[in-house]
Amino acid sequence: MNDRRDSIYAVINIGSTSLSGMLATKSPQGRVVPIAAHRVPTAGCVRQGSIHNIEEAAKRISSLLDKLSTALPQEAQISGVYVGLECRSMRSERYDSFIDLGEEGSVVTPEHLLTLKDQVSDASYPGMTILSITEPRYRCDGKREPNPRGVRCRRLEAQYLLIVARQNIIVNVRETIEDRLGLRLLGILPTPIAEAAATMTMEEMALGCAYVNIGGGTTSIAIYQERFPVALFVLPLGGNNVTRDLTQLSVPLLESDAENLKINQGSMNLSVSRTEEIIATSADGSSTKHFSQLEVNRYISARILEILNNVVSIIHEAGCGESIPKGFVFAGGVTKTNYFFETLRKLSPEYRKASLRRDIYEEGVDNNLLANYITEIALAAQASEPGVTYELRPLESLLQEQPTTRSSESAEPVLQPKEEEEESYTYTTISEAQHLPLDDDEDDFFDYREESYKHEEKREPKEKGPSAFERLKSGLSKGISSLFGESDGGDDY
Template sequence: MNERRDSIYAVINLGSSYLSGLLAYKGSDGRVEPITAHRIPTHGCIRQGCIHNIEEAARLISLLIDRLSESLPDGASITGVYVGLECRSMHAETYLASIQLGEEGRIVTQDDLKALEDEVNQAKYSGMEILSVTDPRYRADGKREYTPRGVRCRQLEATYQLVVARQNIITNVEETITKRLGLRLLGIIPTPIAEAVATLTTEESALGCAYVNIGGGTTSIAIYQERLLSALYILPLGGDNITRDLTHLNTRLLESDAELLKLQHGSMNTSVSKTLQIEATSTTGGQSKTFSQLDINRYIDARVREILKNVISIIDEAGFGANVPKGLILAGGVTQTDYFYDTLRKLRFEFREARLRRDVYAEGVSPEFVEEYASVIALAWGAKKEGVSYEVLPLETLMEERPEPAFSTIEPSHPSPSTTSGERLEGGYTFHNQTDPLPEEYAGEEEESREESRVQRPSWISRVKDQLTEIFDTGEDD
């Protein structure tokens, strides 16, 4: 590629409801500068984050690529893409690597750290593929060390989180991208990790929180402590369950009509009048139907509460109930449901709506664009290899200015946490080494063991779980 051309990155996110794509430049500071973005309904070819119908998925991705390509300069074409994945089998496996440094001990060297990396690099899980390896948590003679190089000890341990997914799911992605579309698969990036890394503040990721994305087919839970991923879970629950629930209203509905009803009239407000009626038209052009707004809201409210109850139960049962003091950072289409945050406020715990940090994208990108395409912006932020190639063109053409995105102005950014994620590349997966120690103001309590912190720290998890259980069982609000 001609060196005088700017690098353009291409990313696609495989959502259960929509395929999203983005082309972007990246500034010298790494901020994403969007050129164009599009999204296309999946029409069922992707289920719970997995490619179900390869032929239809290839057709839709090809259409998405064509639409993105319309904004490229002359002589440029998309030749490789990163793919964001959030599928039902994805989760984090804990891997412990260790080396013995002799009975008398010795000073830890860079070669020792490399030996730990080499060990985890050989890890294998039957039927699974490793997509990402997080930065390690080091312990020297059982004591937490943030930068162990130069420390004298007898035993050095490193605990990694390995993000894995079923091999057949990865094979379907490779079949679709490389064999059907003839594109280079530059990497498969776990979307929940990319989003969390681009969203969480230093305080949230250091003290402990859970990034939760309630999407169409899945709900992801990424738990962070000490600025590192501690656990990842994907639940096969989301907005599609709400849609299927609404097909069972007193007047039966097609799923397409139930989806439209959910989007146009859905709410979690169960205090509306019993006499309030709404009229809904069919997507097939059939006769309009009348429904009780209260009935609709009750269906939606019950299902969303059930999803929230599952999220909180998983955090608690996995042993992190006392280790997420910064609460939940919430993203995904379901969280945009009317009265969603009003419902959470009744539960009285710490949460906030997820927003990409300002250091992730360039100034001039509109907040509306960022909100709609947060996932692919986060994926582009982590991209390392360009996905657009250029033909050799005459000199006068090369001297033309590149197209500039025209978005409304935004305010300056604030600092980001140093949490990073790995990406699956053509040659395997990469490591991202943590070199900066945890800020002193966040490090004190983290010297305790997890067992000690469970006892000593108050937990809001049990209280909220009990509240959700009571509300879900009785159908009454506090």
């Protein structure tokens, strides 16, 4: 329990399959110190990252916050939250601003930089809300300049990346948090950008890399180059598509049973024997069904390869194929599918599994929490305004307190993960560092403005071998075309 008056940040991530939250403080170095984390299923109130049923979402978020509040002292309460969003309509828009400084040129001053920033306030996109504006990339007389202040030039330019989402999605978030729950909405954070910033290395950001999160209802792609995000896409495809595919097996399945089959016995391994069978038990345990392991794996592999093919296609269409020499960083629930990374090895791209950078969290954080709450820690790292307030207590109650009495439960520094009836997990982590001083409409799927993501200058093709992007594109083409070819179970993909 946090008995001190440290700044505590509250974050909630709106996922398609689960709503998750975290309370955290930060060390003097700005590293996240988690206090509590919890996750509850959405049960359909969120679809493709967007709140669909406001009333049900409010109930589930309220339950989530109640669980988190048990880690707070009696006089503390959650009054404001940051919300992480990764919805189907979210995308990036490039905005260019400039100032002409005359024929003789002028030395760039802070006022010039503010003028460039003020021009961004004029940006508007019909039906869309601007969620965030990234740090700009500057050019002085057409040349890249990391810090233009003090540089003499005739023309000063700034390139911003604006993250936008459909207005009605933002309205639903505000109504759920502010109107139904009576909380302050401290900010809406684009989850893919927060995750990428917390997991990608400085080298990957500088040289060029794509962060890909394949979740339940959406797949997000954040592309970085020269340490800045250059494009963001969110595709309405994810693990839920795999689940729905499995309901169409030769033996029909309910969606809940298909989900269990996918998680517990599914794989992308197509090298299994044709005679190998699996027995799947229904979610309520009332019946069992027999399936061909190869048939199940082919359904799963086909859909996941299609998702990866869509990722490659959207990167290619945006003209960013040559911008990611460091390859891909993969995250999300779908990447936990058995044989996912083994399949990637056969496709031959340069890739790695996402993990939090060591400078994001404080030493001593539980390893299970780090593995299961990457998104929430990444969002907490972006938070800047505390979300927990403390009520003033009467002097009499303070005098009556026994200063040395604490229950055995609150004396424990770490509570181990406990499985709940709703298949969620709760962690309470108090590091010593804390005590240091201190399926719906997809009409907007292809509504991307291609010119917003084109680079200003084309790069000359390299003389070296095929890039990581080209190898993945070629491998996917081969894998998909041969997926259902005749074989005795020795497929490569």
